[in-house]
Amino acid sequence: MWGQLSRWRRMAQDILNRRQELTSLSSAELLRRGRELRWRASSDDQLRGLLPEAYALGVEAATRALGMTHFPVQIMGAIALFEGNVAEMQTGEGKTLTATLPVILRAMAGKGVHVVTSNDYLAGRDAETMGKVYKLLGQTTGCVQPSMEDGDRRVSYGHDVTYGTASEMGFDFLRDRLKRGANVGDEPTRQLFAGATGGEAPVQRGHYFALIDEADSILIDEARTPLIIGVMQQNRDAMVSLYRWCVGATRQLQPNRDYLFDQQKRQIHLTEEGCRRVVLLPKPLLLDTIDTERIYQHVEKALTAEFAFQRDRDYIVNDGEIVIVDEGTGRKMDGRKWQDGLHQAIEAKERIDVTEITGSAARVTIQSLYRHYRHLAGMTGTATQARREFKRVYGLRVCVIPTNRPCIREDRGIRVFKTQADKYAAIVQQVLVLTSQQRAILIGTPSVDASEALAAAFKKAHIHHTVLNARYHEQEADIVSLAGTPGCVTIATNMAGRGTDILLNEIVRQKGGLHVIATELHSSKRIDRQLVGRSARQGDPGSFEFYLSLEDELLRVIKPHKRQRWMQRARGNAEGELDRSWLSVLRGTQKALERLHVKQRKQLLKFERDQRKKYRRVGLDPYLELADV
Numbered sequence: 001m002w003g004q005l006s007r008w009r010r011m012a013q014d015i016l017n018r019r020q021e022l023t024s025l026s027s028a029e030l031l032r033r034g035r036e037l038r039w040r041a042s043s044d045d046q047l048r049g050l051l052p053e054a055y056a057l058g059v060e061a062a063t064r065a066l067g068m069t070h071f072p073v074q075i076m077g078a079i080a081l082f083e084g085n086v087a088e089m090q091t092g093e094g095k096t097l098t099a100t101l102p103v104i105l106r107a108m109a110g111k112g113v114h115v116v117t118s119n120d121y122l123a124g125r126d127a128e129t130m131g132k133v134y135k136l137l138g139q140t141t142g143c144v145q146p147s148m149e150d151g152d153r154r155v156s157y158g159h160d161v162t163y164g165t166a167s168e169m170g171f172d173f174l175r176d177r178l179k180r181g182a183n184v185g186d187e188p189t190r191q192l193f194a195g196a197t198g199g200e201a202p203v204q205r206g207h208y209f210a211l212i213d214e215a216d217s218i219l220i221d222e223a224r225t226p227l228i229i230g231v232m233q234q235n236r237d238a239m240v241s242l243y244r245w246c247v248g249a250t251r252q253l254q255p256n257r258d259y260l261f262d263q264q265k266r267q268i269h270l271t272e273e274g275c276r277r278v279v280l281l282p283k284p285l286l287l288d289t290i291d292t293e294r295i296y297q298h299v300e301k302a303l304t305a306e307f308a309f310q311r312d313r314d315y316i317v318n319d320g321e322i323v324i325v326d327e328g329t330g331r332k333m334d335g336r337k338w339q340d341g342l343h344q345a346i347e348a349k350e351r352i353d354v355t356e357i358t359g360s361a362a363r364v365t366i367q368s369l370y371r372h373y374r375h376l377a378g379m380t381g382t383a384t385q386a387r388r389e390f391k392r393v394y395g396l397r398v399c400v401i402p403t404n405r406p407c408i409r410e411d412r413g414i415r416v417f418k419t420q421a422d423k424y425a426a427i428v429q430q431v432l433v434l435t436s437q438q439r440a441i442l443i444g445t446p447s448v449d450a451s452e453a454l455a456a457a458f459k460k461a462h463i464h465h466t467v468l469n470a471r472y473h474e475q476e477a478d479i480v481s482l483a484g485t486p487g488c489v490t491i492a493t494n495m496a497g498r499g500t501d502i503l504l505n506e507i508v509r510q511k512g513g514l515h516v517i518a519t520e521l522h523s524s525k526r527i528d529r530q531l532v533g534r535s536a537r538q539g540d541p542g543s544f545e546f547y548l549s550l551e552d553e554l555l556r557v558i559k560p561h562k563r564q565r566w567m568q569r570a571r572g573n574a575e576g577e578l579d580r581s582w583l584s585v586l587r588g589t590q591k592a593l594e595r596l597h598v599k600q601r602k603q604l605l606k607f608e609r610d611q612r613k614k615y616r617r618v619g620l621d622p623y624l625e626l627a628d629v
């Protein structure tokens, strides 16, 4: 590892020396050099030899386009990325700029480079900003966004470099597979596929190199949910009636006697007694066409919708539609739906229109999507913890890149309170102190609901604040641009947890920088570290602390009677603050969730591997799910 780092350090120095010779070139000459390299880059082996030249050109282009010259550690990270690793670079070290170098070099091969970001806002921002660097070397940039039609998507993928999220690119991959399916098979199959895709030619032109920003979020956290495209199922009226009926049915059932609820796995199963009761409940005539097994499944789904999914935490209702809020990023997942009827069960629970009921037609997991790429690399501030999983699942090695300047982030510790109300009261007090010191404050909350509850507490205390959550995503850029000003208080969900770059006002910098208050532990320690990483970037000052309570959302996975016991045992001081030994309860729950998620990902991978084998044996496309094999 050390040997490798010093090799990269030497290469970085050589690249910076070469770049010195380029400073006097005219723009036209720089462009000509870029094009000439492209001409020479016809095979992967040749690319390696062109690295020093291409990287030197990239550094010069970035200096001219953005006024930022890559630091030696950024060039080292960029070499690690070209060599197919996950580069762990601390939050705020400038991964966006680092990425330009491997992108420029791989784009020389002319087969298209995909830069995968963790949300659409970052995809748009990075395509626009970094596109200026590529342009100076004659490379074009595109970006795929949710609102785009096929034609525009094809144009975006036709560029040398394309930015987009994993789900946009993953759904395009699936729709392309469906289009291929539509060109084969019998007439009904063709019609079904054509209906699901609405186009003929594929939009992607291949899978050559994917560079994944926030690699742990995309390759590890998102990998728990496969991407699925559905096609319309028959028998709509009866199904709508079934969903609506199930909502009423759930009210007639009792926990533990009629159904069992596994809080951690978010699963509910009917017991024998429960099944018996469901059969005996009066039903509308339309349901006669639906078999009993199916009715059981839907009652279980309705129970899951009722008890395991919560409005303003897991989803919001926007213009009469359910919009999923991603737990990891706090963002709306427009266009995504829960599968197997769960989405419709939630619509029925919220008494809004039940949307088209779909069965899955094509599915792909993040794991197998990225195995399609000839070259893969990733970068993030938090990779080490998932090092083994990166290696096992993607064959990627994690390399830790040193920071440019020492990080001076101050850890102000963790406070644990008995109740949510005690915790909020303490946060209010702390924020009053910090605003009087002209610090800028970012407060991370786990859900839309929690962000608004805290905002209400601030309003009561007359603290001026701004809220950034899935409801206000249009204002995101404005909110972020003000978040580093003196006395500014921003309450945010995980939307501000990753990738967000809060630039500090000079006064704030002098007064100690951005202070981050985390109001919960997340389901993974990595997400906590990302939130904290909004402070003290690029050698700036900054600090953070955690305020937790025994009523935190994280603990909802614990059985209610156990939580009650804790509440009875916990003795707080006058402010409701508990002694630090209670922290182990929260840390233990976080660890248990991390283990559970690793297990779920392993199971998903195994399922998919078996499925693929089965499909290949009979000569079918493993990503299309119509054939009953």
Ligand SMILES: Nc1ncnc2c1ncn2[C@@H]1O[C@H](COP(=O)(O)OP(=O)(O)OP(=O)(O)O)[C@@H](O)[C@H]1O
Binding pocket: 068, 069, 070, 071, 074, 089, 090, 091, 092, 093, 094, 095, 096, 097, 380, 381, 498, 499, 500, 501, 503, 533, 534, 537, 538
């Ligand atoms: N070489 C450089 N010279 C000057 N400023 C730089 C340089 N590289 C990056 N920056 C600045 O550093 C800040 C952080 O960059 P960026 O947001 O890309 O960090 P990051 O590593 O992606 O952080 P995170 O892990 O939080 O997403 C930005 O404001 C960027 O403009």
